[in-house]
Amino acid sequence: MYDASTNPDGQFPVNMAENNLSWPDLKERIEQAISFKEIPKWVSNYTGMGGSSEFLEAVSSFMSTHLTGCTIKQERILTSAGATAVLELASWILCDDGDAVGIPAPSYPVYSQDFGNKSGLVRHDIVTYEDLINNDGFSNLTIKHLKKARTAVKKSGKKLRLLVLTTPDNPTGCLYTQGQLEKISDWCIKKKVHLLVNELYGLSMIHTNHPDIKDDYKEEMAFTSFAQIMKRKKSGYLHMSYGLSKDLGISGFRMGVIHSFNESFLKAYANLNAPHLVSNLTQWALTDVLSDQDFMSHYIIKNQARLTTNYALVIKYLKKLRIPYLPARGSLFVWLDLSVYMKRNSKKAEHELWQNVYDTTGLLLTPGEGFGHKKRGQFRFVYSFLQRDVLEEGLKRLSNFVNNLS
Numbered sequence: 344m345y346d347a348s349t350n351p352d353g354q355f356p357v358n359m360a361e362n363n364l365s366w367p368d369l370k371e372r373i374e375q376a377i378s379f380k381e382i383p384k385w386v387s388n389y390t391g392m393g394g395s396s397e398f399l400e401a402v403s404s405f406m407s408t409h410l411t412g413c414t415i416k417q418e419r420i421l422t423s424a425g426a427t428a429v430l431e432l433a434s435w436i437l438c439d440d441g442d443a444v445g446i447p448a449p450s451y452p453v454y455s456q457d458f459g460n461k462s463g464l465v466r467h468d469i470v471t472y473e474d475l476i477n478n479d480g481f482s483n484l485t486i487k488h489l490k491k492a493r494t495a496v497k498k499s500g501k502k503l504r505l506l507v508l509t510t511p512d513n514p515t516g517c518l519y520t521q522g523q524l525e526k527i528s529d530w531c532i533k534k535k536v537h538l539l540v541n542e543l544y545g546l547s548m549i550h551t552n553h554p555d556i557k558d559d560y561k562e563e564m565a566f567t568s569f570a571q572i573m574k575r576k577k578s579g580y581l582h583m584s585y586g587l588s589k590d591l592g593i594s595g596f597r598m599g600v601i602h603s604f605n606e607s608f609l610k611a612y613a614n615l616n617a618p619h620l621v622s623n624l625t626q627w628a629l630t631d632v633l634s635d636q637d638f639m640s641h642y643i644i645k646n647q648a649r650l651t652t653n654y655a656l657v658i659k660y661l662k663k664l665r666i667p668y669l670p671a672r673g674s675l676f677v678w679l680d681l682s683v684y685m686k687r688n689s690k691k692a693e694h695e696l697w698q699n700v701y702d703t704t705g706l707l708l709t710p711g712e713g714f715g716h717k718k719r720g721q722f723r724f725v726y727s728f729l730q731r732d733v734l735e736e737g738l739k740r741l742s743n744f745v746n747n748l749s
């Protein structure tokens with residue numbers, strides 16, 4: 344890792360999908376939660392197979408107040424050790440080995456393992472655009488894309504059983520609008536395709552009215568949770584996942600949530616969740632922190648301000664360097680296009696460019712391969728892993744690199 348005084352030749356890992364910006368605030372509150380209280384007896388025992396009732400109450404109330412804007416009943420959520428466990432177990436229950444899962448591309452590469460390793464699902468990437476278009480931070484997935492995907496999957500002899508949407512998205516930071524989600528839900532219900540909306544980055548929103556980025560957006564749009572549609576439709580085909588790895592920057596705590604109105608699914612999930620439980624000690628500490636409404640409200644506001652500052656800094660440099668990018672509305676990422684610096688549109692050329700950026704600047708980007716998009720030369724840049732001054736040093740090196748190539 345780069346450090347101005349101790350390691351000026353160090354690297355900049357902008358590939359880690361983690362938020363380190365607000366940990367000092369949270370650390371202090373967690374220390375307060377566990378330092379001065381006697382550990383209750385239940386912590387040492389087995390608890391419910393989706394979490395202890397105290398924890399589920401705290402999580403459902405936290406989600407209702409801060410994320411979903413509608414009441415999530417505690418009996419409609421279950422918790423597991425991270426969103427990864429949630430995605431794996433949910434897909435194992437909802438689908439059969441060999442089914443296809445539709446995922447709009449570009450998207451999180453590790454979905455391939457989450458849905459493939461144990462559930463045996465085949466990833467079907469739904470590419471909705473070829474080049475970076477000025478899409479104003481919204482996904483442009485339509486029913487036409489879904490119909491095409493279903494037909495292609497059918498032709499390959501498989502069944503499209505699951506559609507997974509991430510909002511805000513990894514890596515584009517795009518949002519799905521309520522109107523769009525409503526139409527997609529109706530289509531999924533009609534076609535008996537399970538729809539899982541992953542809101543893991545739901546509170547990691549950027550202030551799009553920041554002076555350095557506001558020209559990228561035609562309108563401001565607050566995050567609106569899929570939970571509101573689920574509550575209205577109460578369909579067994581609609582599900583939502585959440586977790587604290589990103590919005591609270593505590594991926595090491597391992598805490599994920601599934602929310603559904605499908606009673607049989609929830610029963611099966613609880614039945615199979617024993618290997619994935621969140622440790623009771625973690626449940627106990629987080630119950631205290633999540634129930635502190637005042638603290639959490641302030642935390643979310645400060646965290647979003649920090650995310651916005653770092654995001655705007657990256658965009659300032661990309662604009663100066665004329666590097667195309669998709670304007671994000673949330674998440675921890677910028678999806679950018681360096682393809683003009685490749686001689687060919689090939690995996691090899693993308694890999695060479697990625698290696699060249701790393702060797703020359705120390706910036707470790709994530710190459711586009713694996714995100715399911717056809718066009719090579721696109722990369723993911725995480726702006727929340729490094730503190731502002733370190734991030735700026737990395738961006739200065741990227742500027743030198745690009746200016747030397749131009």
Ligand SMILES: Cc1ncc(COP(=O)(O)O)c(C=O)c1O
Pocket residue numbers: 360424425426427428451509513541543586587588594597598599
């Ligand atoms: C879209 C998405 N889902 C799931 C995960 C995994 O989350 P967790 O650490 O809670 O398992 C990530 C992590 O990067 C992610 O980006």
